Amino acid sequence: MNFADIAGFAFDLDGVIADTARFHTQAWHELADQVQTPWTPELEASLKGVGRMDSLELILKAGGHQGEYSQEEKVALATSKNDRYQELVKTLTPSDALPGMPAFLAELQAAGYRLVLASASKNAPTVLKYLQLEDVFEGVVDPASVAHGKPAPDIYLAAAEMLDLAPAQVAGVEDAQAGVAAINAAGELSIGIGPASDLKEAAARFDRTDQVSLAKLKERLS
Numbered sequence: 229m230n231f232a233d234i235a236g237f238a239f240d241l242d243g244v245i246a247d248t249a250r251f252h253t254q255a256w257h258e259l260a261d262q263v264q265t266p267w268t269p270e271l272e273a274s275l276k277g278v279g280r281m282d283s284l285e286l287i288l289k290a291g292g293h294q295g296e297y298s299q300e301e302k303v304a305l306a307t308s309k310n311d312r313y314q315e316l317v318k319t320l321t322p323s324d325a326l327p328g329m330p331a332f333l334a335e336l337q338a339a340g341y342r343l344v345l346a347s348a349s350k351n352a353p354t355v356l357k358y359l360q361l362e363d364v365f366e367g368v369v370d371p372a373s374v375a376h377g378k379p380a381p382d383i384y385l386a387a388a389e390m391l392d393l394a395p396a397q398v399a400g401v402e403d404a405q406a407g408v409a410a411i412n413a414a415g416e417l418s419i420g421i422g423p424a425s426d427l428k429e430a431a432a433r434f435d436r437t438d439q440v441s442l443a444k445l446k447e448r449l450s
């Protein structure tokens with residue numbers, strides 16, 4: 229895949245544009261305590277980049293509770309987690325954007341690239357509002373509108389459709405293995421931010437957000 233063909237970018241949110249993952253972690257940890265599932269580093273890692281209901285199922289399974297709750301009760305648990313997360317999100321300010329990302333987004337805009345958000349979080353529009361970045365993106369793919377969450381390609385295919393671009397014209401930016409897998413499965417160009425051990429399948433990778441620039445992408449992918 230040639231970087232010269234890229235006309236749009238689809239961004240994940242958590243760990244790419246802002247570190248709201250800490251809020252998710254705190255809220256999920258509190259919910260795990262509520263359902264008496266032991267919180268472990270392995271459980272925390274398994275939730276990264278995964279949607280809300282799927283994350284709840286992982287927590288229930290980890291504690292051996294998967295058969296103890298009705299669907300209605302599961303929805304109530306997930307809703308209570310989200311309510312707690314939204315309380316924490318209200319503390320965000322523009323200074324909470326990850327280092328270098330506002331500048332990179334502005335650089336892409338100035339170069340004529342089209343941008344959308346492809347986050348597993350249903351709260352992405354709220355987060356963008358508090359970061360004052362809502363005007364940067366043409367739209368936000370609603371994860372509730374796609375049949376399958378990451379690592380399935382659905383959300384990134386929907387992002388390409390939102391931009392009215394072919395998948396081969398879109399680059400996806402992710403920090404999680406599930407996200408990179410989703411980008412690749414969609415036939416898009418995958419850009420990973422994080423450890424090489426987690427992002428081996430990314431077409432291009434950077435250790436940190438402040439290392440990403442248009443010039444470096446062109447250098448690595450052209």
